[in-house]
Amino acid sequence: MNNRCPNCNAVLKLNSEKNKLQCEYCKFECEIENSNSNIYTCTNCRASIISNEKITECIYCKNKEFELTDEMNLKPNYILPFKIDKKHAINELKKINKYKFLKPKEFKSKNFNNVVGIYIPYLLCDYDSIGMVEANCDIVSKWRSDGYRYKKTDTYNVIRSGKMTLNNVPVLCSKYFKEDLYNKLYPFDYNELKKYDGVDNYLIENSTLNKEELINKSNTKIKELFKDEMKKDIQGYNTIEFTNDSINLNNIKTICVLIPIWLLNIKYNNEIYTFAINGQTGKLSGTIPKKNSKLISIFLISFILIFTILFILNYLKVVL
Amino acid sequence: MRHIKYILLVLFLIIGVRNVYAFDKTDKIYDYALILSSKEESKIKEKVDKFIDNYNIDMVIITVKHYNQDDLNSYLSEFYTQNEFGIGDNKSAIIAVISLKDEKEEVEVRTFGGATSLYSDSEIRNILNNMSKKEKYYDKLNEFIKYSDSYLVSDDTKNENILSSINFIFIITASLIVSSVISLISFLLHKTPKYKDIDISFVKEGTLEINTKVDKFITTNTKKKAINDRRE
Numbered sequence: 001m002n003n004r005c006p007n008c009n010a011v012l013k014l015n016s017e018k019n020k021l022q023c024e025y026c027k028f029e030c031e032i033e034n035s036n037s038n039i040y041t042c043t044n045c046r047a048s049i050i051s052n053e054k055i056t057e058c059i060y061c062k063n064k065e066f067e068l069t070d071e072m073n074l075k076p077n078y079i080l081p082f083k084i085d086k087k088h089a090i091n092e093l094k095k096i097n098k099y100k101f102l103k104p105k106e107f108k109s110k111n112f113n114n115v116v117g118i119y120i121p122y123l124l125c126d127y128d129s130i131g132m133v134e135a136n137c138d139i140v141s142k143w144r145s146d147g148y149r150y151k152k153t154d155t156y157n158v159i160r161s162g163k164m165t166l167n168n169v170p171v172l173c174s175k176y177f178k179e180d181l182y183n184k185l186y187p188f189d190y191n192e193l194k195k196y197d198g199v200d201n202y203l204i205e206n207s208t209l210n211k212e213e214l215i216n217k218s219n220t221k222i223k224e225l226f227k228d229e230m231k232k233d234i235q236g237y238n239t240i241e242f243t244n245d246s247i248n249l250n251n252i253k254t255i256c257v258l259i260p261i262w263l264l265n266i267k268y269n270n271e272i273y274t275f276a277i278n279g280q281t282g283k284l285s286g287t288i289p290k291k292n293s294k295l296i297s298i299f300l301i302s303f304i305l306i307f308t309i310l311f312i313l314n315y316l317k318v319v320l
Numbered sequence: 321m322r323h324i325k326y327i328l329l330v331l332f333l334i335i336g337v338r339n340v341y342a343f344d345k346t347d348k349i350y351d352y353a354l355i356l357s358s359k360e361e362s363k364i365k366e367k368v369d370k371f372i373d374n375y376n377i378d379m380v381i382i383t384v385k386h387y388n389q390d391d392l393n394s395y396l397s398e399f400y401t402q403n404e405f406g407i408g409d410n411k412s413a414i415i416a417v418i419s420l421k422d423e424k425e426e427v428e429v430r431t432f433g434g435a436t437s438l439y440s441d442s443e444i445r446n447i448l449n450n451m452s453k454k455e456k457y458y459d460k461l462n463e464f465i466k467y468s469d470s471y472l473v474s475d476d477t478k479n480e481n482i483l484s485s486i487n488f489i490f491i492i493t494a495s496l497i498v499s500s501v502i503s504l505i506s507f508l509l510h511k512t513p514k515y516k517d518i519d520i521s522f523v524k525e526g527t528l529e530i531n532t533k534v535d536k537f538i539t540t541n542t543k544k545k546a547i548n549d550r551r552e
Contacts, residue, residue, distance in 0.1 A: 162532070
């Protein structure tokens, strides 16, 4: 697909309203070439989404302007299919919205219809790791005697070395999807992985990290996991401070997997509130903010109402 | 002729006596001393009727130039008894009399029946004091009506005001408590259930081997601080 302006060679941007590609410099316009799927890159946050249907707004920053590309940064190997449909996802969202009288108007249930099904790209990594970690650890004891308080700190130099095999370590290939959501939405059943053979009815997030970034990210994550496992073996200390480590990674196997997520981002008060639902299990993560002025309104309205009722009843001598 | 004189004398005595006590029970102003003009009398009558309607207590005003009793108080008592003033079962009444006997001004106010418990002695004295401050008789009688009214109003109003204040405070407090409870419930209902983060282990079972464990003691440090010493 040619996405450059024939006049000035600038990158053409998608005008969602006109459904045409436009040059912002010389105003050149052309129709979008028919394609099985297009890759929409948001001109604001640079999030990149693959879709076989037109996208009108960025799911992350709500921008309505896109560039069209045809380059998939990281071709997925496998896909974990959706088991939860949109209706189910909306119902899960409505459940957490129930009885939330302090919610801002942006979080009304009708806005939950904008939830989108999207595959988020992860690298699943298998590693054999062998290495050593070193730490300074303290044992602190306190006691009182003869009118004095005593605090004794014994410092140890602790070394642990060993090896382990780590499987299915997820490394997020997106800069926009929140890192902590994987743990919040876990578990994912990888026994249901299927070979990736193209886009279906859902969106796919195009990986926005290049190869080098992904390698560094996965190596860092593996090393942290290695240290965490070693730390579990360091027992009996009040504080543990790692000072040194040497970790080697072998037999590295990675596959790119698309994980199904129902995603809804709502902008409120210059902040993006993310609601994510595990596309396999329906597990939800997300918080609805409180609008403090609504709390004050509820208080004032109920006060005025009750006061008026009691006042009228008193006047009619029904009570008091 | 002598017979006619005697008949006329008897007639005069009867009429005269009757005149002292001649009354229409609805009449409350007896200006025997003729110190009020008809306009003043009608204005005072209006106020007296209003007082009687408001409080269901009889109010009578008398002005005299002469009385036969020993003192004005006795005259008043007799006037009340003979003319059967007073309203209700306990015949409540308040009567004011201005006497100009021997060209000396004398003013008396007395309560009768149930009205004796409604006015204290100091209140009666106050009414008389306020009356004495005025020069004109019309103004004196106005003061009498005004202060008789105010002492009754103030008692009733005081009790009503206290009750109203208590009721109002109760209404405000109840409204505050209930609306606070409603607000608190709305606040508590807003909590989103938090799923616990699952501690995921990526270590393949049976592959973890820790082959070196070194725990080497390096140093110890003991700090001592007096318990009463608040220095850091």
